[in-house]
Amino acid sequence: MSTGQDYHRLFHRHVAQTSPNPLGLDIVKAEGCYLYDRDGKEYLDLIGGISVCNTGHRHPRVVAAIKDQADRYLHLLVYGELIQTPQVEYAALLAGQLPATLDSVYFTNSGAEATEGAMKLAKRITGRTEIVAFNRSYHGSTQGALSIMGDEYWRNAFRPLLPGIRHVEYNTPEALAAITDRTACVIAETVQAERGVFAPQAAWLRLLRQRCDETGALLVLDEIQTGFGRTGTLWAFQAYDVIPDILLLGKALGGGLPMGAFIAHRERMWALTGDPVLGHITTFGGHPLCCAAGRASMEVLLGSGWIDEVARKEALFRRLLIHPAIKTVRSRGLLIAVEYDSFGQNKRVIDACIAAGVLTDWYLFAPHCLRIAPPLSITETQIEKACAIILSSSDFFP
Missing domain, CATH: 3.90.1150.10 (Aspartate Aminotransferase, domain 1)
Structure with a gap:
């Protein structure tokens, strides 16, 4: 031993x-x-x-949900082909707690993968390639997520990274001016966590939403750390009266098991189904065990x-x-x-x-x-x- x-x-x-x-x-x-x-x-x-x-x-409710699902089935097939009850139930629960424009959930294995999926979706919807991100922001460590990370110390050793990324200063008028009709999306943490908890002015975040609407850019809000009640509301964006086009979730999403998600309107998410078909695919994203655990954890949170x-x-x-x-x-x-x-x-x-x-x-x-x-x-x-x-x-x- x-x-x-x-x-x-x-x-x-x-x-x-x-x-x-x-x-x-x-x-x-x-x-x-x-x-x-x-x-x-x-x-x-x-x-x-x-x-x-x-x-x-x-x-205890999360552990019980994991045990119950383990007695039913684990992995069946790549994401999206079969109706898997834990995925359906959890996606419906999430959609029921979000604005009507965020009703289609794409489950991934992690928050970083959710970031990658959202970047692809924004490019597919808009036909644009430029992405605006913020200094001292963190969205994951994969190549795409690293490209939009807001700190050169962490990026430099892995260049070349994705082209077309503009890094601007969070919560400033200059950031708004950087968004143009060439911008596919703006990716922002609702509250910058790894900066040491830096919250924006509510008026600025509303202006960011307005600027995206004016230019046709999509607003992606990263709530991977701030979601699920962390900031005092179920979603941090609720406190700012701003609704994103795409929402990123992770961390607490799986109730202790690995899971991420990007969420958008169904009509927008449909863009990943053709030209090419399988525009985004994952083997283990939305694993039934993770979905069962995540749903149980969210139900505990909502009722506690x-x-x-x-x-x-x-x-x-x-x-x-x-x-x-x-x-x-x-x-x-x-x-x-x-x-x-x-x-x-x-x-x-x-x-x-x-x-x-x-x-x-x-x-x-x-x-x-x-x-x-x-x-x-x-x-x-x-x-x-x-x-x-x-x-x-x-x-x-x-």
Whole structure:
């Protein structure tokens, strides 16, 4: 039987690494808002698998749905050919919670694949090739998604990338002027998450919608991190009175299993069915097990009242997170960035938090900001515990 040391060695030897120094926590169980390592140590999870576990880890209804579907069937055939009950039921549930113009769901394996599909759909509908994206935006790491990522540090090593991409500054008049009759689509996060939680002015987002209408460009809103109640409404765009032409979902969509989706009006989505036929195809997208889990998780979310509690929990975090080392706290619901002077300071706080039993992380384009994105089920007592540990971990600094 393998030991903890064996798994640590095998992890570094055979699992492809994404950084020189992974956390390397050997987690053997997760439940609710907690993770447990091989030695039995408990970690309060403040990042929820990076905004994946909105209903917590292993919610009983999600686990039951997975077991029930596993007893029926798993993979049958490539996406779209057969009527698979979990896909149909979940797509209908999603459409019922969205505006009427977002009624056709294309399930993918991940948020990055949803981005790729949306880019293709926008080009197919408009006959245009130019895409406008934003600095310090994140939409995935595949070649197309990387092309629209808003940071040259991450793009540069993989060039050449897709042509025809214009990067502009989020929430500025200049960005609006960059959208022309050559633009196929504008892809924007409703709230820029990896920038360290940067929300737009409502008036600017409405002007962005208006400019897209004027030029015939499609507006693609990325709610891969902000969807499913994360910001205090089911969808972040609801707070801005703006409806996208294409919506991107992922992360919490699968209830803890891998899933993404791009959603548009049925008439627009129909463009992928001809010239060429199979204009977008996937083998495992919309896997029945993932759809069953995702539907169960969404039903829990809709019936739990947790979304209604997000604003109160956000306010509690903000009220408690006051410390001389903390420069500011930015938040949109339970998507929170705690800003320090530098990545070095933030990393020391993160490491101290983990040692004290609180799991947190940093933001891709804001490494000096500590990430808080817990399950929406987090309690006020757990928030108080987490904040106390963050504050004590910040005492490394004068």
